[in-house]
Amino acid sequence: MKSPDKTALSAHVLDEIKELPAKYPQPRSAVMPALDLAQEELGHLTPAAMSEVAAALQLDPGYVEGVATFYSLFHLEPVGKHRFYVCTNLSCALRGANEIVDHVKKAIGVGRSDQVSADGLFSFEEVECLGACEFAPMMRLDHRYHYDLTSEAIDTLIAERRGVLHTRGEVAAKAAKAPEGPVKKPRAPRKKKADA
């Protein structure tokens, strides 16, 4: 992560963005991959970053902002270093997603969706169906799906990221206590969860 006052994109990212249009039958298709690169560097899309993307792609800044505001995976406000995206659509709601949401909010200290924790480490967003309904309740944490969520599993994930659990042994011991531990090794057999 760059320091918070850093808004402009670095030269190598802009160079990368300028190479994108050639990869598509028409250059405009590069706008979302370019915004991805900008968001990857800054955490969220600032107006300055969107303008720089527009300039690099020879598009109107308003056009680029129009695209960025349409899609929910583009963040226009600051987000945490780690981002909880908890599904609350019907399949997950029927299996306890609302309790998971309450627990996440309390655990990281935010009051509502799209808020960032005071230490900047976590943010939380309520999202629509993530397409893993047989593992409900589930969520995406950064770039990974986590299945069969329980309060204990959430606590472990948060503690790991806070650095409270320092060693692998501590993590394993905690996970052993919580039978529905986080999905670390997706292949490992898991007990079927009784309905929430």
Add this chain to the structure above:
Amino acid sequence: MPDLRGSHGDQPDHILTRWFGTPDLHRLDVYSGKPGGYAALRKALLDMAPAEITNEVKASGLRGRGGAGFATGTKWSFINRDAPGPKYVVVNADESEPGTSKDRYLLENSPHMLVEGILIAAYAVGANQAWVYIRGEYDEPHRMLHEAIEEARAKGYVGPKPFGKDYPLDIRLYRGHGAYICGEETALLESLEGKRAQPRSRPPFPAVKGAWGRPTLLNNVETLSTVPWIINNGGAAYAKLGTEKSPGTRLMSVSGNVLKPGVYEVELGQTFRHVIMELAGGPPEGRKVKVFWPGGSSAPVLPESMLDTHTDMEALAAAKSMGGSGGVIVMDDQHCIVRAAHRLLRFYAHESCGKCTPCRIGGDWAVRTYERILANEGSQVELDTLQRVSDGLQNGRCLCGLGDSAGWVIDSTLRHFREEYVDHALRHECKVEAPQEAASA
């Protein structure tokens, strides 16, 4: 590959999932080692004329598994193979219909089956390049598909001369960025072109003017994954499965209040009782199925009394619902239908692209009405409003089906559970769930 919750193993009614569960099936050497693995592509390129391939798919009776259920072979034949200039195959891997996880199941278990299907389709319709539009949240499926394509490239299956045939084939990936509307094919094309994903008016249809203004075949992941089997075994063999008008098998992702949620391959024509009560284990002990969504949240609900409805598209149409995306959401008798409908309307209101007025306004209007009802501020006015908004959303008043889907949620839950709505709106009570604060946004 995560653990398998759903169909796997070689059984007569397993066409897509027969090798699922084989270790490392996602790797090309393992997939190729299975009977038929990449044999269909070889056969299509070396032994069949493009029109023969399309005819075989037509003979199979395969219908699109994305939601609309259009005849796949007929769709292929709409592309004029001899038209000069580039043509494209675009694969809809933007799975986001609530309650649907079957394309993820396919991508994570057998990406090469999809790659093979894409390449066959491209050759059949005269395209040299295919684009897979995959939803942005699918990091793992994206990684696995990317690796599969690179393996196929290393083997030459993707490249200038697949199996020695002078017909270049290429597959590219494009990631979505979180917009349900992109499941609608023309919205997906807009997005692929780097625009806000708002549906186009048709005609022209994508077969004439699709991606980047060129003739384009759009198919769903499951549809194309079925093609290698059809080429290997013949369209007639596929047509023997299922019903006359809905042949074959389809994946149904069963979720919600069942003991064994999972993605099950079902021969069309089986009943929902079989799918929900047997394959998915039925509801938890002491509870009963109250209602189910037979084809994703957009498919009108069916009450428990209709569990014997058959899974083929004609039977579902007769029951005033649809097969949709194959996502079966089961809700038991401990849950309130008004709250469930409210949650889904929040979804449709959030995902409306804003292009057509009934959908842009109607979704939010319905959500506000549900909020008043759930806050015990309802009256006959709210009930009438819901019905009116529902009617306004339906019947082709919008460019795409999102508005209709929102209307169907209201309409079908009102139709089958009017008494529960009346309890909430007029008597200000819920006989099903303990009172709680209206769901937060």
